[in-house]
Amino acid sequence: MFAHEFVRNAYLAGTFIALACGSVGWFVVLRGQLFAGDALSHVAFVGAIAAAVFAVNEQVGLFAVTLAVGAGMAALGRRAQADDVVIGIVFAWILGIGLLLITVLATSSGGGNGITAVNALFGSIYALSAGASSVAAVIAAAVTAAVVVVFRPLLLSTLDSELAGARGVPVRALGAGFLVLVAAVTAESTEAVGALLLLGLLSAPAGAAHRMTANPYRGLALSAGLAVVAMWGGLALSYGIPSLPASSAIIGLAAAIYAIAAVVGRRGRAPRRA
Amino acid sequence: MTGNPSLSLDLVSDVRQLVAFPFMVNALEAGTIVAVLAAIVGWYMVLRRQSFAGHTLAVMAFPGAAGAALAGLPTALGYYVACGAAALAMGGRSRPTMRGYRTETATIGTVQTVGLAAGYLFLSLNTEVLSGFETLLFGTFLGVTQNHVLVLLAVAVVALAALALVARPLLFATLDRDVAEASGVPAGALDVGFLLILSVAVAATSQVTGALLVFALLVAPPAAAQAITVRPLPGLVLSVAFGLVIVWLGLGVAYFSPYPVGFWTTAFAFGLYVVVRVGVFVGRGGARAAWTTRRGGWVVASPRAGS
Numbered sequence: 001m002f003a004h005e006f007v008r009n010a011y012l013a014g015t016f017i018a019l020a021c022g023s024v025g026w027f028v029v030l031r032g033q034l035f036a037g038d039a040l041s042h043v044a045f046v047g048a049i050a051a052a053v054f055a056v057n058e059q060v061g062l063f064a065v066t067l068a069v070g071a072g073m074a075a076l077g078r079r080a081q082a083d084d085v086v087i088g089i090v091f092a093w094i095l096g097i098g099l100l101l102i103t104v105l106a107t108s109s110g111g112g113n114g115i116t117a118v119n120a121l122f123g124s125i126y127a128l129s130a131g132a133s134s135v136a137a138v139i140a141a142a143v144t145a146a147v148v149v150v151f152r153p154l155l156l157s158t159l160d161s162e163l164a165g166a167r168g169v170p171v172r173a174l175g176a177g178f179l180v181l182v183a184a185v186t187a188e189s190t191e192a193v194g195a196l197l198l199l200g201l202l203s204a205p206a207g208a209a210h211r212m213t214a215n216p217y218r219g220l221a222l223s224a225g226l227a228v229v230a231m232w233g234g235l236a237l238s239y240g241i242p243s244l245p246a247s248s249a250i251i252g253l254a255a256a257i258y259a260i261a262a263v264v265g266r267r268g269r270a271p272r273r274a
Numbered sequence: 275m276t277g278n279p280s281l282s283l284d285l286v287s288d289v290r291q292l293v294a295f296p297f298m299v300n301a302l303e304a305g306t307i308v309a310v311l312a313a314i315v316g317w318y319m320v321l322r323r324q325s326f327a328g329h330t331l332a333v334m335a336f337p338g339a340a341g342a343a344l345a346g347l348p349t350a351l352g353y354y355v356a357c358g359a360a361a362l363a364m365g366g367r368s369r370p371t372m373r374g375y376r377t378e379t380a381t382i383g384t385v386q387t388v389g390l391a392a393g394y395l396f397l398s399l400n401t402e403v404l405s406g407f408e409t410l411l412f413g414t415f416l417g418v419t420q421n422h423v424l425v426l427l428a429v430a431v432v433a434l435a436a437l438a439l440v441a442r443p444l445l446f447a448t449l450d451r452d453v454a455e456a457s458g459v460p461a462g463a464l465d466v467g468f469l470l471i472l473s474v475a476v477a478a479t480s481q482v483t484g485a486l487l488v489f490a491l492l493v494a495p496p497a498a499a500q501a502i503t504v505r506p507l508p509g510l511v512l513s514v515a516f517g518l519v520i521v522w523l524g525l526g527v528a529y530f531s532p533y534p535v536g537f538w539t540t541a542f543a544f545g546l547y548v549v550v551r552v553g554v555f556v557g558r559g560g561a562r563a564a565w566t567t568r569r570g571g572w573v574v575a576s577p578r579a580g581s
Contacts, residue, residue: 035326092489096540200387207380251391
């Protein structure tokens with residue numbers, strides 16, 4: 001199957017996106033910010049639609065809108081963690097704007113718009129071009145590297161923000177920076193697995209890793225590893241079974257991993273608390 | 275009545291235009307029922323900080339509808355089955371306390387994406403429903419029949435009756451779980467029970483607003499109401515009033531404008547919340563007071579405050 005170029009592109013982009021999702025996701029779950037990630041993923045969808053309406057490059061639109069909202073959420077929240085009511089209301093509103101843009105798109109140009117929306121929502125990793133997949137891989141690798149660089153201070157400020165503050169860690173700035181990282185990952189993986197499904201790549205491998213080990217280093221590595229396994233397996237499954245969409249296969253595998261970890265973890269040691 | 279509806283300064287004629295078509299009357303009736311249901315159930319949801327769980331239940335409408343279309347069942351049935359199943363899958367795990375909170379959000383997130391992935395799979399297996407795809411996610415007030423309205427009414431009455439039965443113990447368990455458990459309130463069972471009620475409310479709402487825009491009615495009115503008052507009864511009344519304003523304005527304006535009703539309802543919901551927050555902010559004399567009232571209000575009301 002690697003004889004096909006589109007498969008190689010998908011694997012290149014997919015691997016790095018899974019690495020980024022797994023490592024960022026581990027922190028997202030630890031910090032209890034999945035809802036923010038979820039909201040950002042919907043924002044990414046609106047960004048894609050907006051890019052189509054204003055005829056800018058889709059990737060540019062995605063990144064601009066998602067990063068802006070991520071930064072805005074960080075600024076509004078108290079400990080750079082937005083309140084769940086505010087997230088809920090803001091993202092409903094942004095989706096409403098997305099709906100408006102879809103309507104504008106449908107009435108202005110005509111033709112092929114439903115496809116744009118569906119692709120943005122559910123991704124089309126097998127449709128990535130060679131250039132797009134290299135760009136995706138580079139950005140995802142940069143995000144992963146950023147997580148590794150801020151790993152220790154971010155971990156300390158997540159687990160004990162007062163101690164971190166006392167030791168001179170810029171807790172607020174880190175929290176805000178982290179939300180921006182989440183936004184970058186979200187915008188990045190929207191193209192691959194789609195705005196509605198990327199939450200699974202953020203939550204399932206990370207949730208499984210949290211249930212399997214309390215050690216942060218092993219947990220982060222495990223989370224990234226499991227995400228890559230789900231990505232590779234899902235891509236292969238979807239290649240083998242044409243009627244199975246790639247995103248569904250990837251998410252299905254990730255969820256299966258989480259379910260196994262949940263069952264095994266419950267029998268073994270108690271789930272971590274920190 | 276012929277031609278396109280046109281807005282004038284004469285309110286009476288506007289309203290007459292609004293109810294000139296049966297579909298619009300049905301939509302208004304359905305919107306009213308849904309607004310009341312969502313505002314009341316949502317009040318508890320916001321108080322329990324379960325917005326993420328609520329959102330997850332909301333998107334379950336998508337696999338529900340896609341699965342029902344694939345199996346040839348009525349769409350509404352699929353909505354209720356999928357939402358109920360998701361509520362049970364999340365079970366007591368979405369407890370609003372901090373106990374093991376992190377893995378719980380991971381469970382909710384995973385349940386949500388599994389549902390969506392399944393929905394996408396159903397959708398790709400059955401190409402016919404693709405046409406109604408955006409309606410599924412963003413809803414339509416315009417396809418509501420008289421039958422729909424009756425079913426919605428029955429569902430809303432049942433859900434609200436169930437909520438009324440557990441209203442007091444649920445409030446107690448929400449505000450102070452430990453004391454409630456100590457005085458014999460089955461908090462764990464209430465968690466699951468409330469999720470089931472929430473799933474029914476969400477399934478009903480999403481038939482009108484679509485899976486993605488449920489929050490316009492489920493979060494905004496209660497959140498605005500709770501910003502104004504922390505007392506349960508006035509809060510619930512305010513919440514319902516806000517919900518009705520959002521739905522009626524949204525439907526009315528959408529009727530006279532070329533843009534979709536989902537956009538208008540979410541815009542009004544957001545606007546209302548912002549106006550209320552700003553109003554409270556100004557009325558109570560600045561940031562500090564607004565924060566203490568909102569954050570600390572419940573602590574004062576709860577039995578624990580003295581200890």
